[in-house]
Amino acid sequence: MRLLGIALAFMLSAPWLAACDDDAVSQARRQTLIIGKASGLSTIDPGTTVMAYNFAPMSLSYERLLRFVVADGSPTGAVEGELAESWRLDDDGKSWLFTLKQNHRFDDGSLVTAAAVRFSFLRTLRLGLGPAQALSGLEDVEAIDARTVRFRLAAPSPIFPLILALPPMVVINPTVLAHQKGDDLARAWLSEHTAGSGPYRVASWERGQRIVLKPNPYAAETPRYFQKIVLKTVKDNASRRLLLERGDIDIFEGVTPDMADKVAQMSGVVLFERPTPVIVALAMNTTRAPFTDIRVRKAISLAIDRRAIASGVVHGHASLVNGVLPAGIPGHDPDLPEVLRDLSTARALLKEAGIAPRTAFTLSYVPASATVDSTALAIQNQLADAGLKIRLETLAPSAFAKVLAGDFDLTLSNWSADFPDPWPIMQFAYHSLNAGEGYNLSRYANAEVDGLLTRAEHAMDAEERTALYEQAQRIVMAEEPMVNLFAVHGLLAYRTDVRGLRYNAWQPGIYNVESMYRGDDAP
Template identity: 30%
Template sequence: MKKKLIALGLVVAMLFALTACGGSNGDEGASSTSSSSEATGSTAEKVQFVVPYDEDPGTADVAKTTEFYALPLNMFDRLVESVTVAPGKSELVPGLAETWEVSDDGLVYTFHLRKGALFQNGDEVKAEDVYFTFDRMLDPATEGLNTDFFDMISGAEARMNGEADSTEGIKIVDDYTLEITLDEPFGPFVAGLATPAGSVYCKKAVLEAGDQFGIDPALTVGSGPFKLAEWTVNDKIVLEAFDNYWGGRAQYDELVLKIVPDAETARMLFESGEIDVFNCDMARSQIPYFESNDKWKELIVSGPRVGVYYICLNQSIEPLGDVRVRKALQMAIDRENMLAQMFYGKGQLVNGIMPPGLYGYNSDLPEIPYDPEAAKALLAEAGYPDGFAFEVAQETDSPNTLKINEIIQSDLAKIGVDVTITQLDESTFFGIRKTGELPSYYSSWSADFNDPDNFIYTFFTEKNAVSRSFNYVNADIQQKIEDARIMTNAEERIATYQEIEKTIVHDDAAWIPLFELDHLFVVQPYVKNYTVAWNGWSDQSYYSIQIEK
């Protein structure tokens, strides 16, 4: 998934990338555990980088979480890393794999591990560890939550179904060589391995830790630039710089995740100097304050999210089955006003599914205009001159989403559409959504890996179109989505995705694209080299940070 800037090793890694492959979010009495390395003396002399985190992540094990990635991105390495090379731009570079090759038929990937990369227990990273990690994710006993990054591997389905004791398509060639065979070509495979899901674990440490791996600092071992040292539940997590990190020791001593659920508290802690960065996503209402404050306005670091905000239209609920109605709704939303009202204009409108910065982004898509009169004409043509009743759903306890939906309600009222906003608890919302029966809704999606598949396939295959309550049906386009996954010609593949996107959004009006947002952080003046992750996640690697007090 993401970002791993390497202070000393990045230049070398970038050079490797050129030849690597060919053809990628304090309860009283809370328990506290720490490793023996904590008892090394006073922490007063240690240089810390303190980051607010709005919820205790519960685990560092990516087999057990799909939401909280700050720990794995800093504690573990992946075979391949996705680094931020410019705002909203990424590049795949070598991680634990120095080089890799892909067979001509796009089925066999051979990874050559760097020698001398160590786990934090002193063991060298070997191919056996990589095999164990990936096979563990697919093992049904693990109940892994990120199997979709590996289910294209030959034998993965049999492993997940309990029909096999190992994953046939993963082969240890020797201590430093791993071969992975896919059932079919899959263009984004390497990019997927660069996500947190691809984090590599020490086999010996995981087996010794059992169900405490990713929880107990003394039993959780990685090969990344920071090692887990202390975890006080709902208070803070302390990670220490790993002296023997293969890319070079981090330039500060401790990374601290401070659990701060309340945005106002986080802002006060930041202004008092108790935390080192303020994520404006925690409270976008603070953006004008920071931008007008002489102390902070020059310390704002921003970058575009590689993500898109959108409105899902459930085509199985009439009259949304009529493309003219869907196009009318597209033109009736004042997206520019929504961006200005809700997000202070910090972003840009998008006209498709793939956002700027994503591999394959098409900047030449037609603009969707704000045109209420044209929308009214389309509704009249479709047989709804007086409008219709329209329901939108959202989760409860989401005031920002409610405000967005109220803007939608106001805009659509201008063309005679009467919007009802239905609020559901989280489990009910997602439970109904997966059946295909959830009313239309506003949501967002940010890139996990830099490939069109992460957006197009996620929403519009036959299965996913139902499970996300789009109920989009276009057999030709849905077959093309499946075909694009296995194309080995990059230019042909991107052209296919751009054709698919134009049809879905502009011909079939299957969803309403809104905007991409900028991600803003405010940093303390002594924090240097802070980079916004290319995909706009709040969770990112902090290895490249420098603290100059």
């Protein structure tokens, strides 16, 4: 009889238990943020990657000394302390002194110290990979005491604090050396594990499928709401869009210009769109005839309808670049006139330069997306109107080495700035030191421009720097080694119940999840 009573009580309570289970599942889902990513990650070792698609788990698991101040989707140009309580430039102009905040701890409970800062930056320099390029002027890092660290530079650098706010410039727990294999500085282990002081840490990773992050119990800034983050790889754009529409993912990365308007009309979805400094350009090989002739370069520039490409290829989700520097960068001149298409002048310049009608040139590029292909086709058609025959040569990424070696006529180029400063664009796209293997794909070389850029790189006075960059920009504009087609807009879609998002369009894939929440559940 007692057994029957127990069984009856259990059956009567079963619906209530099921309801509790449903509530628990519902709450667990509400406190899980799922981000749909267009591609899988290759590594999460901060010392080895500068690829934006790898940054999300790194930015959530680690802390930097400084971070960018973001307003209305774009960086302001200012930085604020993340691990740093204060910082100052020494009188010599080449030493930066940082004092660390107290009680920031790695995910094993150990304190973040100046020794850990020193270890992290020297590790990056020793690895000598992508992130080390941004630290090329760093001579030494000295841990003065547990909370004080000094960076010694080879020459004054006004942008050094901005460089320290870049995603790879994080502080890693030195105990990772326990996982070192040979002299790899724990590179193999850190490629799929984290050892930071950020609000989360990587809990699991199914390569090509998903990465799961959970809270770091020792973090100084514990997550406000979300207790689990899932970075889900869904390569197909249409599938990713359907998952967002159904609410199976909360954030949709990789919104393409052709689908942006449709996504904006979806119920329960917000489309984020902001201008970025990512410039798409047509680079001409200035070391190969006839592109050594300014008349030919000018003719190609005048034969291209930039506005038609921006509206037709990227469906208006881009801004024109009337000059070298895009909007948001000091030195950008908003009063520069739009470069209008002028076919008659283009044809006259080609004739004057001795270029016969139907002369053929090759546009070599990597077809990384449908947008790139469409841009190449538009250029081909527009230059045909000026009497030029353009052959399109698509290259595998590994075959792009021929372009870097200078074996090309025309190529599609893109570059960007991670922060609001002329240096990343002017230095890498136009300084002769970066011709060839660098980002100066046009192989442009001008001694006067080189001198101006070198002076600007080390000038500590903001007005002087801007004036130097403006002068260099005017020379580059007159010589036209590249045709700046447009600056793309950053596009991101997310569910309306995701609140507190402070997104930086200049650094896609990085989220302030620790302070985000869902709907009306603000804690």
